[in-house]
Amino acid sequence: MLESLEPIVSLAKRRGFIFPGSDIYGGLANSWDYGPLGAQMRMNIKTDWWKQIVEQRADMVGLDGAIMMNPKVWEASGHVDTFNDPLVECKKCNKRFRADTMSGDEKCLKGKDHELSEPRTFNLMFQTSLGKTGDDKGMAYLRPETAQAMFVNFKNVLDTTRKRLPFGIAQIGKAFRNEITPGNFIFRTLEFEQMEIEYFLEEENWEESFESWANWMEEWAASVGINTDMLHRLEVPKKELAHYSKRTLDFEFDFPFGTKELWGLAYRTDFDLKNHEKHSGESLVYSDPSDNKRKIVPHVVEPTFGVDRTLLAMLVSAYSEEEVKGEKRVVMKFKPHMAPYQVAVLPLSKKEELSGITQEIFEDLINTYRCEYDDTGSIGKRYRRQDEIGTPYCVTIDFDSLEDKAVTVRDRDTMEQERISIEELKSYFENKFN
Numbered sequence: 340m341l342e343s344l345e346p347i348v349s350l351a352k353r354r355g356f357i358f359p360g361s362d363i364y365g366g367l368a369n370s371w372d373y374g375p376l377g378a379q380m381r382m383n384i385k386t387d388w389w390k391q392i393v394e395q396r397a398d399m400v401g402l403d404g405a406i407m408m409n410p411k412v413w414e415a416s417g418h419v420d421t422f423n424d425p426l427v428e429c430k431k432c433n434k435r436f437r438a439d440t441m442s443g444d445e446k447c448l449k450g451k452d453h454e455l456s457e458p459r460t461f462n463l464m465f466q467t468s469l470g471k472t473g474d475d476k477g478m479a480y481l482r483p484e485t486a487q488a489m490f491v492n493f494k495n496v497l498d499t500t501r502k503r504l505p506f507g508i509a510q511i512g513k514a515f516r517n518e519i520t521p522g523n524f525i526f527r528t529l530e531f532e533q534m535e536i537e538y539f540l541e542e543e544n545w546e547e548s549f550e551s552w553a554n555w556m557e558e559w560a561a562s563v564g565i566n567t568d569m570l571h572r573l574e575v576p577k578k579e580l581a582h583y584s585k586r587t588l589d590f591e592f593d594f595p596f597g598t599k600e601l602w603g604l605a606y607r608t609d610f611d612l613k614n615h616e617k618h619s620g621e622s623l624v625y626s627d628p629s630d631n632k633r634k635i636v637p638h639v640v641e642p643t644f645g646v647d648r649t650l651l652a653m654l655v656s657a658y659s660e661e662e663v664k665g666e667k668r669v670v671m672k673f674k675p676h677m678a679p680y681q682v683a684v685l686p687l688s689k690k691e692e693l694s695g696i697t698q699e700i701f702e703d704l705i706n707t708y709r710c711e712y713d714d715t716g717s718i719g720k721r722y723r724r725q726d727e728i729g730t731p732y733c734v735t736i737d738f739d740s741l742e743d744k745a746v747t748v749r750d751r752d753t754m755e756q757e758r759i760s761i762e763e764l765k766s767y768f769e770n771k772f773n
């Protein structure tokens with residue numbers, strides 16, 4: 340198991356998963372840019388989630404709400420009043436901490452212990468101004484969660500889709516929080532992406548739904564390659580529950596810097612819809628067609644996922660170092676459907692004779708799989724590079740391929756090599772990827 344994030348941070352930069360944000364200007368604290376491989380993996384995470392949650396379920400629909408919403412939304416949701424962390428500041432070194440999570444062994448750079456101020460509440464929402472005046476009238480917040488768009492659009496969705504309870508709305512999008520102590524690479528940043536579900540139901544059914552979502556979250560974790568031995572359920576104690584929640588399960592993951600929240604599952608009751616009714620003056624009731632149009636405000640179970648933390652847990656789960664013939668081999672053992680590339684096409688030589696056949700194979704495979712092409716350096720080095728970026732299969736084309744119309748397929752995990760006829764290559768991969 341990894342004891343520090345360092346090997347992942349350096350591999351991520353070296354191979355193009357994640358770069359420090361604004362790198363050529365010396366960076367911007369706690370901001371990260373996803374490189375070609377990281378961007379692809381985030382896309383794979385989101386696509387798989389959306390497919391399973393929205394496309395393959397009759398009881399779910401999608402939404403793509405705006406990042407900036409009417410500020411009244413955040414009054415109704417309770418964020419203006421309660422989305423705070425207790426902030427303390429050292430009077431000697433000016434470093435800021437969250438009073439509730441600060442560890443006792445923090446030492447002051449100016450010597451000995453920190454001299455801390457009294458805690459004060461610090462609201463985590465970013466403010467910006469809309470329009471040309473820049474005064475308070477144009478003030479807006481960058482959303483700190485995607486959830487609210489799904490409550491605010493509850494009636495629109497209900498009227499247009501005619502869904503019946505129970506049903507859910509799902510959304511993927513960026514959220515922003517002015518965190519007091521960001522850090523640990525992409526674990527806690529000011530700008531991040533969420534995948535959230537608001538599942539609307541009758542009050543008496545919340546427990547059953549809660550259990551079933553909890554199970555789904557664990558199953559999905561395993562399916563995307565998160566090591567479930569490192570995933571734990573934490574029942575959030577009553578006194579620590581968020582203002583909207585009656586029950587919350589944190590899904591914690593053993594990150595190298597500690598066991599921390601990966602995802603959350605909350606029973607939000609009818610808190611949000613009721614508050615939006617109160618603040619907007621609009622009715623957000625559901626009339627039950629099977630029960631004489633009985634009117635109710637649905638209750639909500641909310642599974643929530645951070646895209647960035649999901650990726651980090653996948654990187655940590657996949658990272659593996661092995662010794663092969665006295666040399667260290669680093670392998671990212673991603674699930675094949677989540678890996679940035681699924682197949683690497685590697686002609687043994689750049690010589691003209693191999694280019695036609697290589698081109699044909701590459702063009703054929705790239706229609707179905709995410710393919711990488713690499714013709715530089717020794718084949719051993721190229722295999723190591725593909726291992727480091729987690730490509731499950733390499734296809735090597737050599738001079739014999741011109742005669743026997745076959746290629747060598749190398750398996751990332753076993754390093755075994757098989758000679759496969761070019762004609763059968765596609766069905767070979769179909770079997771492998773299914």
Ligand code: ATP
Nearest residue numbers: 518526527528531600601602603643644645647648
């Ligand atoms: P934490 O306790 O770690 O601050 P939270 O309980 O405030 O997290 P939620 O409000 O439940 O987090 O947000 C839902 C999900 O969004 C989290 O489970 C996490 O995956 C992700 N997330 C929240 N804050 C951040 C952040 N600052 N950076 C990256 N991801 C985040």
